[in-house]
Each structure stands twice: as structure tokens, then as C-alpha cells.
Amino acid sequence: MNQPADSWASSDAVRAVMRANRSRDTKPELALRRAVHSLGLRYRVATRPLPSLRRTADLVFTRAKIAVFLDGCFWHGCPTHQNAVMTNSHYWSEKIRRNTLRDQDTDSKLVAAGWTSIRVWEHDDPAEAALRIADVVRGRGERE
Secondary structure, eight states: OOOOOTTTOOSSHHHHHHHHHHSSHHHHHHHHHHHHHHOOOOOOOEEOOSSSSSSOEEEEEETTEOOOOEEEEEHHHTTTOOOSSSSTTTHHHHHHHHHHHHHHHHHHHHHHHOOOOEEEEETOOOOHHHHHHHHHHTTTOOOO
16 A cells, blocks of 8 residues: 555555554563562652643652653654664654754753753663663652
8 A cells, every 4th residue: 555645655665564562561661660669669650740641750759750762763763872864864854853943942941940950862771871860769758
């Protein structure tokens, strides 16, 4: 089956692969959650920190008002691992630019509401990221 002319996918195969990408419970996310949990911290998963903000954080510490986002290198424009896409490059560069702007907007709105936003790259070591998260959570008075 051919894609419509206005489709973002360059082929049926690309469309199938992209649609199969998970939005939660990815391997890096599960590793981070295990590492944070092993430090005795408890959190909510894939929750909106602010009900009025139509964006979800990967880990949310409600009492401490901390939202953790595990950002994928491709989708969020990692300065270390971002590779230029050869096919449909204009679409993808714009998509990643919009994602980055949305991430900045999310962080700003959370800060304005008294929250702390923590960003972790998917390539970060989960144990090190968990320690960084634990330091912030414990500093904000979250009970273990």
C-alpha cells in the first residue's frame, strides 16, 4: 500500500517502524525506574504533573513536585547522538525542533507552578541518573 502524498513517512516500512515505537515502558525507562526504585523512592509513572498541562512526565514525585523526563536522543535532539536524517529531512528536523521547544515550554510551565523538572537522556547511565534524581527528591523533602 502506498502512503498518501501528505504522509510524514517516506515508505510503508518506515511508517510501520515509527508507529511501533513505544511511548512508555521503553528499556531505558524501565532501567531508570528500577534504579530509582532500588534507592527506596516511590513515584507515579506516565502522569501529568499539572492537570492543566497536556504533557506527561515519565516519573512524577507529587509531594516533592518533581517531574522526571527521560528524553530519547533522536526525538529530543541529543547534542551527542543526534544524527541527521537523510530521508524526509526537512520534516524530521522541524519535528525535533518543535519537540525541543515543547520541552523548554514544559520546563518553564512547571517551574512557574513551583515544580522542578529533571531531564535525563536515554544514553545516561540509569544508576547515575537515579542518584541525581534521589538527591533532588530528598532535598525537596520527599518521604522514602
